[in-house]
Amino acid sequence: MTAASKVLVIGGGFSGMSAAIMMARGGIAVDLAEIDPGWRSYGAGISLHGATLRAFRTLGVLDRFCETGAVTDGLVIRKPHDDEVITRIPTPPAPGVDLPGNAAIMRPALAAILSQATREAGVNVRLGCSFAGIVQDADGVDVSFADGSSARYDAVIGADGLYSATRQALMPDAPSPRFMGQAVWRAELPTPEGVDTLNMWLGRGVKAGINPVGQGRSYIFLTEDKPENDWIDESELLPRMQALLARFPSPILSGVSAGLSTDSRLIYRPLEGMLLPQPWSVGRLMLIGDAVHATTPHLGAGACIGMEDGITIAEELLARASVAGAFAAHEARRWERCRMVVENSARLSEIEITGGDQSEHNAIMGRSVVALTQAI
Template sequence: MMAAAKKVLVIGGGFSGMSAAIMLARGGIETDLVEIDAGWRSYGAGISLHGATLRVFAELGILEAFKATGAATDGLVVRMPHNDQVIVTIPTPPMPGTGLPGNAAIMRPALAAILADATRAAGVSVKLGCSFETITQDELGVDVTFTDGTRARYDAVIGADGLYSKTRATLMPEAPQPEYVGQAVWRAEMTTPEGIETINMWLGKGLKVGINPVSAGRSYMFVTEDRPTNDWVEESELLPQMIALLDQFPSPTLTAVKEGLSEESKLIYRPLEKMLLPQPWHAGRVMLIGDAVHATTPHLGAGACIGMEDGLVIAEQLLRADTVAEAFTAHESRRWDRCSMVVHNSARLSEIEITGGDQKEHNNIMSRSMMALGEPV
């Protein structure tokens, strides 16, 4: 049986797009990838990863590179905000086949660099500083003109261009728009505090602080803030506002962290948004994956995981099916329950935090979701 496609275009060079491109090219499909950012940069501090992401890394062949650069730890520890007392420890079961514990983290730019190297090594043709201008389809293929004036024809196109996807806006103008959830997250990089060996969280009123190791001796901190309005924060305000938030936590650990923050701490602020596109996720021979169809808040640490899984699954289906239509239908069938679970459960966790809801429900959702993500894709 031949693959459903001989030549595929991937729009977007983020984690989802690179994962798809790597597996398509390794399967023998001629694969082009275009990325609008000429520097192919990945913005952000650290990223927390559910253990299932390590399983994806193993399939992509980048697990050893992750081990050399990132961190894998065991369990989630929740502490009191004033004295570091442990409230609960939630296990993070290891993923079979990885040889690693079930919690992981890495700096975003480091993961992006690992994937970029793997993308080029797989034989993907990468064009930076470029996106599509027009997409025109017929029964046999897709004609694409690019912003650099070139054009090409493909059997299928994969739109992996993120939350504010140009591909989605072009082909599905009536699609729902991203929705602000009423929380924002602040992030910073730091030396790992003494006694922090895995992800730790401190719960306050309208605030949650977490510290997660990302490499030997280094961690990143996130501060999730209930924020009714979707505000813009000037870069000059990042440090004083983050310090003001941490002032509400007398914890000895967080007090020491606060005193060590500076303009060199790679401070970042981002409002949290969600979006779940009803199926179908494709229009003709163009399939959307990743944040373009199921953007989630980071409460489960699974957004990157399910996006990269999309890349693996769409590549597998295109290599397995007889037609593009069959591949796309099979992909959507496999992905809906898992991806919608992450979006909905993450949103519910956010809602519980904002409304001061039942902490037991919060812990139960976390535990159930972690177990569900460990199931086969």
């Protein structure tokens, strides 16, 4: 008994691929439409919570991740002047996963792992494909595509990200993502000596972190307070990132700055967030991932909750007799967890910007880490 025999997933990111993999393995015929003909994933490294490793295990890609990425234990907070260790914060494993609770990988490497698993699951991947129209009735959904083709589905899953075209089509009055007053800079580098897990330095108006991503490589991130969401030209990325690093006399960060170049995969991204009020579905169409709960990276859980969305929507469609019942069960499972991540991440950002209570910051981090280890 399944609620659907044929499903369309719009968007080939982490959330969409997770949904497609799980549905296809359960026997649902899945089309995945990805607008980018190269199915590319941009960005440098991505930090992951232990709960993400649990999602990888469910998706059947944990071994591949461990071969390519890095799994480490704990968070080290250092003084910004001399690198002296202030504290070490444990990162507990998620139940059922015999691995520490901190991990990282390069985004393109993770995308390659999941895209391979998507094809292996038997998903019909349509690259360079976007929808042109969606019309649903009581029994199904008719989708027309930009290439002139069309197909009918029992359900459609919109997983096309922060600026989701599916959301705009389904919910034109939905709130827009909002700029959070911070931006993040990222770059790839050789792992500095003495850095064997996630290390962070807290400064005034800027926070730095280095996380190993495997194979002797790491990525650095700089979270900068920014009152305006201004455009940064690509030619300015290197000097502006080095100027931010110059705020830290840290020997480790000074060495990193000296080694950066235009070949370091420099990335700049304003931080935006959004929590779409329920319902997340309209009839037989459901939104998942960043299309409904985009979060800042302060908890390292954005990719995690998106992939969990993909897993739970597949589980519910495979277990329920109706699409409506599956969608309702999915939303009931996901709302509180996703709300917690989005709102707690936003509060951490606010505390950093305003110079708020560090004890509150630490308490939110601690509660959130524990909550993320709970079953989904």
